[in-house]
Every structure is written in structure tokens, then in C-alpha cells.
Amino acid sequence: MVEARIDGKPAGIDAAVKRAAEILGAARFPVIAGLGTDVAGARASIALAERLRGAYDHLGSKRIFADLDVLRQAGQFLTTPNEARLHADVLLFVGRDLTRVWPKLLERLAPAEKPELALEPTARKIIWIDAGAVPAELNGLPLVTLDAPDLRSALALVRARVAGKPVAASGEETKKFDEIAKILNEAKFGAAIWGGETIDQLAIEMLYGLLADLNKTTRFSGFPVGAGDNSAGVVLTSGWMTGFPIRTGFGRGYPEHDPWRFDAIRLIESGETDAALWVSSYSQSTPQWEKDIPLVALVAPKTKFGREPQVVIEVGCPGVDHDGAEFARDTGSIIARAASNSSGAPLASAIIARIAEQIDGAV
Amino acid sequence: MKPFVFALKRQPDQRLDLAPLVPHLIAGKSAAEIAAIQLQTTREKLTAGDIFEIEHGDAQSIRFEGGSERFDNVGHGLKSGSIVVNGNAGKAIARFMSGGSVTVTGSVGPFAGSALSGGILEIEGDAGDFLGAPINGEMEGMSGGFIFVRGSAGERAGDRLRRGTIVIEGGAGDYPGSRMIAGTLIVLGSSGALPGYLMRRGTIVLARPPAIAPTFVDCGVHQLTFARVFARLLEPQSAGAAELLLRPLRRLAGDTAALGKGEVFFPA
Numbered sequence: 001m002v003e004a005r006i007d008g009k010p011a012g013i014d015a016a017v018k019r020a021a022e023i024l025g026a027a028r029f030p031v032i033a034g035l036g037t038d039v040a041g042a043r044a045s046i047a048l049a050e051r052l053r054g055a056y057d058h059l060g061s062k063r064i065f066a067d068l069d070v071l072r073q074a075g076q077f078l079t080t081p082n083e084a085r086l087h088a089d090v091l092l093f094v095g096r097d098l099t100r101v102w103p104k105l106l107e108r109l110a111p112a113e114k115p116e117l118a119l120e121p122t123a124r125k126i127i128w129i130d131a132g133a134v135p136a137e138l139n140g141l142p143l144v145t146l147d148a149p150d151l152r153s154a155l156a157l158v159r160a161r162v163a164g165k166p167v168a169a170s171g172e173e174t175k176k177f178d179e180i181a182k183i184l185n186e187a188k189f190g191a192a193i194w195g196g197e198t199i200d201q202l203a204i205e206m207l208y209g210l211l212a213d214l215n216k217t218t219r220f221s222g223f224p225v226g227a228g229d230n231s232a233g234v235v236l237t238s239g240w241m242t243g244f245p246i247r248t249g250f251g252r253g254y255p256e257h258d259p260w261r262f263d264a265i266r267l268i269e270s271g272e273t274d275a276a277l278w279v280s281s282y283s284q285s286t287p288q289w290e291k292d293i294p295l296v297a298l299v300a301p302k303t304k305f306g307r308e309p310q311v312v313i314e315v316g317c318p319g320v321d322h323d324g325a326e327f328a329r330d331t332g333s334i335i336a337r338a339a340s341n342s343s344g345a346p347l348a349s350a351i352i353a354r355i356a357e358q359i360d361g362a363v
Numbered sequence: 364m365k366p367f368v369f370a371l372k373r374q375p376d377q378r379l380d381l382a383p384l385v386p387h388l389i390a391g392k393s394a395a396e397i398a399a400i401q402l403q404t405t406r407e408k409l410t411a412g413d414i415f416e417i418e419h420g421d422a423q424s425i426r427f428e429g430g431s432e433r434f435d436n437v438g439h440g441l442k443s444g445s446i447v448v449n450g451n452a453g454k455a456i457a458r459f460m461s462g463g464s465v466t467v468t469g470s471v472g473p474f475a476g477s478a479l480s481g482g483i484l485e486i487e488g489d490a491g492d493f494l495g496a497p498i499n500g501e502m503e504g505m506s507g508g509f510i511f512v513r514g515s516a517g518e519r520a521g522d523r524l525r526r527g528t529i530v531i532e533g534g535a536g537d538y539p540g541s542r543m544i545a546g547t548l549i550v551l552g553s554s555g556a557l558p559g560y561l562m563r564r565g566t567i568v569l570a571r572p573p574a575i576a577p578t579f580v581d582c583g584v585h586q587l588t589f590a591r592v593f594a595r596l597l598e599p600q601s602a603g604a605a606e607l608l609l610r611p612l613r614r615l616a617g618d619t620a621a622l623g624k625g626e627v628f629f630p631a
Contacts, residue, residue, distance in 0.1 A: 029406075053406040072500035073523075166619055
């Protein structure tokens with residue numbers, strides 16, 4: 001039984017789709033937000049945004065742009081978790097919530113195993129900056145942790161000491177940073193893993209600079225754990241459809257990318273947007289804006305809203321209720337996932353396509 | 364000659380792209396042609412004539428009577444002449460300006476003076492984040508000219524500054540002078556966290572510095588001849604900046620995590 005509601009009252013899916021199309025089609029500048037969906041859902045959403053001449057954004061934008069802006073302004077050395085497991089003799093973790101963001105991180109990296117494809121496989125050395133509580137998997141392994149009061153300054157100190165530059169720190173402090181610098185400089189193939197809420201864009205650029213410095217004398221690469229809700233897959237889909245990542249708008253009839261203007265929350269709070277479509281099929285996430293505007297929500301079952309949207313249609317989870325293509329951290333690429341518990345729940349992509357069919361395509 | 368005046372009729376209900384309303388693009392156009400210039404950023408068409416009461420005058424001297432925080436790209440690519448906004452402006456005012464002057468009596472949004480390479484931008488109110496900074500993947504920020512902000516600026520003022528001078532007479536948000544390549548940033552009010560983070564070269568002068576990162580090393584107190592010359596240059600535009608530069612200043616060199624050839628000064 002498909003769950004759909006109009007103004008809080010149970011409704012048939014055809015009526016809900018029709019009402020959604022009316023709301024979005026009447027808007028001057030609608031936004032499609034959330035975008036927690038598979039590749040098909042992202043494709044349908046971006047095509048709908050183009051038809052509506054609206055904009056689109058992802059719920060994980062803040063984390064996405066923390067990495068993406070460094071990638072496109074400074075460059076990054078990137079590897080995959082599998083490459084790191086097979087080659088890395090040094091693992092540099094940065095951030096205290098890495099295993100919360102990606103619970104299978106340590107299982108995938110197998111830090112206790114020797115790097116199989118290293119020329120001379122030896123026990124891995126592990127450094128964790130801003131560790132908080134160290135995961136139990138690392139007990140008994142050669143581990144150096146650093147819990148600095150300010151992660152940004154700590155990364156700057158590590159980078160300065162790796163390059164043998166002077167710093168204004170006490171002898172005791174400098175000794176600790178020198179110990180870390182020595183391990184990094186002696187790595188044959190190191191891998192840095194970063195992410196979570198405690199590392200911001202400039203700190204990531206500092207970390208990238210550290211990797212660039214290390215690559216003058218050895219090999220060092222890394223990967224971000226990134227954001228959830230298929231954020232990387234949606235960014236890639238947006239890239240091949242429009243040439244731009246998320247936060248792109250079609251207001252003038254062609255895609256324009258502007259991370260400031262097309263921030264969904266800013267668009268809505270400023271009154272520039274007058275209706276929104278929220279898509280969240282992986283999690284029961286709800287919109288983060290305060291302003292009350294007409295809202296159509298395609299969401300996971302049992303999602304709780306502070307304010308009932310005009311239209312709610314419950315959709316299935318890709319890879320669980322239905323087959324789906326999405327970005328997989330394990331391989332660093334888009335993969336096809338078969339449904340693990342196939343159900344009749346509708347696909348977000350199918351609902352969005354049906355909404356689009358009912359909107360006049362003439363622009 | 365009297366200035367060319369765009370008087371705001373009503374606040375726009377969408378963001379507008381005012382990049383076409385600069386001297387070199389309106390010079391030689393009739394009143395009707397200018398009134399027909401499209402400024403909309405959504406599917407609802409809005410022309411200059413819909414938004415403004417237009418008073419024909421000298422295209423080298425443009426005045427906006429009444430502003431809006433939805434006015435984006437005011438003075439985009441200005442080469443010469445002057446633009447005055449009597450009110451607020453939105454994103455990226457004076458972006459890619461290479462000469463002339465832009466003056467705003469109110470406050471402006473983010474990316475003011477982005478990639479500015481010449482001329483003078485003066486903001487009498489506050490500026491948003493990323494003053495003078497590059498946009499979306501560009502490699503360099505401001506590369507010449509002057510920006511004066513009489514109020515405060517947001518985060519990352521002078522990000523990737525390449526050349527030129529920014530004076531903020533109020534306070535600055537976090538990371539002032541982040542990733543600076545060269546040029547000068549002066550802040551007369553209080554500054555947010557970690558000035559000069561990732562700076563390679565360039566000069567930051569802070570009247571009221573926060574704690575400085577440990578990758579900046581002390582070089583002692585100086586009264587540099589160049590600071591006196593520079594103070595004389597800035598005196599007509601900012602007496603406060605001139606006064607700060609004439610004081611004995613402590614010099615810290617950094618960011619030693621990056622190239623380390625930059626400097627942060629503050630009163631000794």
C-alpha cells in the first residue's frame with residue numbers, strides 16, 4: 001500500500017502527483033532540495049529542475065563543498081580505500097567522527113593487516129589527529145594520537161614540521177609534532193583519511209598541502225569519507241548532466257552554478273524561492289529551513305515533519321526496496337546495488353518523472 | 364554633465380543581474396534601448412525599465428538611487444568611470460573591475476571586489492564573506508586596486524589576495540587573509556580566528572589581533588620606513604589605517620605551514 005498524503009489527509013498517489021505538479025508548476029522559482037536519492041532519482045530531479053526553471057541542492061552540501069572547493073581550487077591527491085588497504089604502510093586519520101560517518105571504514109582498511117602489495121610488507125603505523133575515543137579495532141596497534149584543542153592549528157603544525165619549518169610552540173609540543181612528522185616522512189606509501197564535522201574547508205586545504213609536500217620525497221595520497229545520502233553520486237550525476245555540481249539553477253533557461261545563490265536554505269529564507277520539493281529516500285531527514293513555503297516531500301516511510309507538507313509521498317530506499325545505482329565509498333565509484341529486501345514501494349525517480357510529465361514543458 | 368541615474372521604483376522579488384548596467388555597455392545606447400535591457404535571473408522577465416526610473420546622463424557617471432541586497436554584479440568588469448549605489452547591493456559588486464570607482468552607501472553581500480584588478484571600491488556599510496576572494500574554483504582573488512570597507516567584513520576577507528590593498532575599518536570575521544599570495548590586508552577593528560591561515564606571502568596588519576596560530580614566528584618590533592611611506596599613501600582614504608601603520612608594530616612571519624614568506628603585524 002503506497003502512503004501518500006495531501007494536506008495531511010491520506011490520498012491516492014495519482015492525486016498526490018497531480019497536486020505536487022500544481023504546486024511546483026505554479027512557483028516562480030522552485031527549488032529541489034534534499035536530493036537524498038540514487039542516480040536515477042538525481043537524473044529525474046535535475047531534469048525536473050530544468051523544466052521548472054528552478055534550482056537544486058543536496059542536504060549534505062556543507063560537507064560536499066568542504067571537499068569539492070579544495071579539489072577545484074587547490075587540487076587533491078585521491079586514492080580509494082582498497083588501494084590504501086593493499087599499499088599503505090602509514091594511515092593518517094583526521095577527524096573524530098570518521099567511523100560514525102562511515103561505520104565500515106576500519107573493516108575496509110584492515111589496519112591490523114600488513115599491506116599486501118607493499119614492496120616490503122611491514123606492520124602499518126597509524127596516526128590519528130583529533131581522535132576522541134579511539135575505536136577498539138586499533139587497540140594494540142602502533143598508534144600515535146593527537147588531540148589538539150584546535151584541529152586547524154594542529155594540521156598547520158604537522159605540515160610545518162614535516163617540511164622542517166620553524167614554529168612557535170613549546171619544546172614538548174614540538175617533540176610530539178616531530179614524532180608525527182618523522183612517521184609521515186618515512187612512509188613509503190601513506191594514506192590520509194579525513195572528514196566529519198570537525199574539519200572545515202581550510203583545514204582540508206592544509207591537509208592537502210601536507211600531502212603535496214610529502215609527495216616531494218615519498219608517496220602519500222588519501223580520501224575523504226564525505227557526506228551520506230549518495231552525495232558523491234548526486235554530484236557526479238549533476239556533473240555529467242549540466243557540467244556543474246549541485247547548487248545549480250536554471251532560472252535563465254541554462255544551467256548556472258552558484259554555491260551561494262542556490263543554497264536551498266538561503267533561497268527559501270530570503271523569499272526568493274516560493275515552493276520546494278524535498279527528496280530523501282535514504283534517511284528520514286527533513287528540511288532545515290524555518291520559513292513556511294509550499295512543500296512537496298518524497299521521503300522514507302515514517303518521516304516526521306515539524307510542519308506537515310502540502311504533499312507527502314513515501315518512496316523506497318535504493319538498494320533496499322528497489323535496485324539502484326549509487327556511489328560506493330568502498331570502491332570510490334558508482335555501483336549497481338540490487339534490492340536487499342525488494343518491496344513495492346515507489347521509486348523516487350518514477351514519482352519525479354510523473355510530476356514532470358504533468359508540468360508544461362514550454363519555457 | 365549630469366550623471367546617468369537609475370532610480371529604484373520597487374524592491375525586486377527576485378535577484379537581478381546588473382552586470383549590463385556599466386558605462387562601457389550603456390554608452391551610446393538610447394533611453395529605450397537601455398530600458399529594454401533584461402536583468403532577470405528567473406523565468407519572469409524584468410527589464411531595466413521595469414525596475415528603474417531612468418534619467419539619461421553621462422554614461423561615465425552612473426548613480427543607482429535606492430539599492431537592494433538582491434542587486435548582484437553591480438559594476439561588473441568596470442573599466443573606467445564611476446558608479447555610486449545609494450543603498451545596499453548584493454553579491455559580487457565590482458567583480459572583475461579594472462579601473463574607475465564604485466561607491467556603496469549601504470552594505471553589500473559576499474564576494475565584493477572579487478577578482479578586482481584595479482580602481483577603488485568603497486563600501487560605507489558592511490561587506491559579506493569572501494571580500495575580494497575568488498569564486499567557485501578560480502585560482503586567484505583580487506589582483507590590484509583598493510577596497511575600503513568603513514563597516515565590518517565577514518569571513519575570509521582577502522582570501523587568495525594576489526595584489527592590491529584592502530582596508531577594513533570595522534572588524535573582520537574568521538580567517539582574515541586566508542591563503543593570501545601577496546598584497547595587503549589592514550583591519551582596524553577586531554579580527555576573527557586564525558588570520559593568515561595558509562598564507563604564502565603578503566602583509567596583514569591587525570589593530571586588534573586574536574590569538575595568532577603557532578605557525579607564525581615572532582620577528583620582533585619594528586618601525587619600518589616602508590610603513591611610513593604606505594601610511595602617507597593611505598592617509599587621504601583612511602586616516603585610521605595611516606595611524607596604525609605609523610605605530611611600532613610587532614612582526615610575525617608565516618604561515619610556516621605554507622611558504623612562510625607572509626607577515627602579520629600588530630601594535631607592539
